[in-house]
Amino acid sequence: MRNKRYSIVTHWLFAVSLALLPLLSQAQGSRQVDRYLVQGAENNPRLKALFTDYLAALEQVPQVGTLPDPQVSFAYFLQPVETRVGAQRATLSASQLFPWFGTLEAQERVAAQRAKVRLQAFEEAKLELYRDISITYNDLYYLQVATQITEENLEVLSAFKELAQVYFETGQAGLSSVLQVEMEEEELRSRLEYLADSRRPLVTRFEQLLNSDLQEPISFPDSLWEEELLLEKEEVYNTLLAQNPRLEQLRQEAQVYELQVEVAKKMGLPAFTVGASYTSVADRDGVEMPGNGQDAILFPQVGVRLPIYRKKYKAMQKEALLEREAVELQRENLENQLLTELEEAYKDLLDARRKVALYKRLTRLAEESFALLQEEFSTGKNSFEEVLRMERQLLNYRLELAEARTALNNQVYNINYLMGSQYETENR
Template identity: 40%
Template sequence: MLKFIKMTANTKKYLFLSLVVLFTTSIFSQENLNNYLEIAANNNPALKAKFNDYMAAMEKVPQVGTLPDPTFAFGYFIQPVETRVGPQRANFNLMQSFPWFGLLSAKEDVATEMAKAMYEDFENTKSNIFFEVKTAYYNYYFIEKAIEITKENIEILQVFKRLSLVKIEAGNASIVDELRVELELNDLENQLELFLDTKDVLRIKFNNLLNGEAVSEILVPDVLWQEEIPLEQLNMLDEIYTSNHQIKSIEHKLNAFLNQEIVAKKEGLPKFTVGVNYTIVGENPMSTASDNGKDVFLFPSVGVKIPLYRKKYKALIKEAQYRQEAEISRKEDKKNTLSSVYENTYKDFNDGDRRIALNLRQSEIAKKVLDILIVSYSTNSKDFEEVLRIERQLLKYELEHQKALTDKNAAAAFMDYLIGQ
């Protein structure tokens, strides 16, 4: 018989407050997860290593964009060289080399693009760590719910056991009913121990991602919220191609090798040197010249370095061109891989969404069937095996419902990773 409940003012108020509490709990739980992500961003050692790699690459820019060090030479004449104006006693020479115009800026562009590629590697590592933290968080939520659901089912089986004992004492049931309950209890208690051990492993893994204390407790919600994918399927794939950090890293490397070709061409052009020369001259007592004993200052002296052996520079140009072709092919391969991964993740997301609704419906039906079977067993001692079978199904549906929630959110988290969030 169906029962219709009249919605009184108190009932409406209770439902409203329940929804407010559920919504507030979800918001607070997402804030907890965001806090964990912030801790991971600040503390994770793998992320720190990638950031230091990027900072080191940035320091390469001023190194390659600076003129070569000047050359200073000093010569002392043990046997002074006699000249008309006096003996030359010592000689000072300062030379500065200058590459072809634009070579240093091209080298800076190469180093800058490679540093940008390292930065995208850092961002990709951060996105991957965020995905791992989210997935570990969702899995920890699932194991908490699995423990809770399993304990509730153990309590239900304890009720079944007491009910069967009462009926056995009354001569209305067989001892087989009690033994069947014992079998189910043993399986559930063993499963519970496994869940408890898994919880410890997941807690340690989660805290290692945050580089925190392994004993720290993890705050998870009573009911896990459901993440959604904000864009249409084709738009999401376009966003991945545009925003994925691995593709961005490849693009920066491609730009670096384009500039490397420019560097190779300019390396094959002449280089110039400009210098000054200062000679210390002693006085010649036999000379009456006006510049007698006057030091000699020569400015400027100019030299040209001509790269005659072209094989080396041609090879440098070809090397840069081959590397460009390699990055172009690598980018195309990465896009193909990301497309396949995206389609599979999108399938997992939709599957999780379907399983959430399915297992929720199945749980509700199984609860109704179980209530009916319990009443039937209480009155005529029949269908006890069916009671246990439906109870097992109910446990399965409840666990599958929670697993579907975590799988859907994990798929959404991987989508975030693919688009570089």
């Protein structure tokens, strides 16, 4: 009877342990996160605000590219002015100012360039949102995988516990074996509670990024995937310098001030006024003469605005040049910061790669050792403590592997953001 019970428990132990063996060959990674990227881009209030700001900036283009409003004036003479053909009663005049040739077009280019700066701010925020959604999604999936691994190990410990009780009841082992398993179970249950507590703030952050309450469980692929960069390190550097959204925004802003210099030059050139006037003249009583009471029309009237106070226009040009220089210095400083960030991210990426490879090997060896120890234990060639120790080690390796994959993916997302790219990855 004792041997029969021992055989049943041992076979059950082997069956449960087989469920712990992870598939080391990863299938083609899933892009289930894409649906959340789209949802976040559609709902995120910060993106909406920045895009609305860009649309508002576009409305500046027709404002600065249009001629100034014409000036119309009307005068009524309380004391009519007598002339040869009659008394002038009222006069109406209209004039239009025309800036120097190309001034309006130059102002339009400045306004359009300012709109591009705001559009680039929107693009940068969008890539940052994509990165944050991807990282949060990846962290949530890690918690799910870690929870699943821990629950599976609890099942194995349950089998160990029953086996230890059998040994204790038959006098083949002491009570300490049962207590060791119970201690392991308590630790795993505590870890499960920690994982559940860690999930709640991540879900809240995920919902905030999407600006939506999740009505259904988050959809995950079947296995924890591994992202990989498609570019070598030197190519990553070059791509960052050419495409980083923050650097591009500063380049666009420098272009604004470069165009502003041209506007200042144009404003320092003469402007012309063209107009016409109409004067109402009353008939002279008792006089017969040609043109008696004929209204006077004067057209055209031409004027010139002379920008003789040159200091103002020179200061406008100098201001624009200094602003451009300041932006160029900001861009240079940002380049240095981003290259430092990239070095750190690339170092962490390489470390994550090494850890993934290491824990894959260690997990495989631990699985083989675990299977051999169970076989030896079933034939009485090994101690219960050795099997329990290897089970714990296998659990730790599996969790470390999941954590390393998560760190690898997150560093890829971060590097892609620095490069100004979202999908420069390859799922293995």
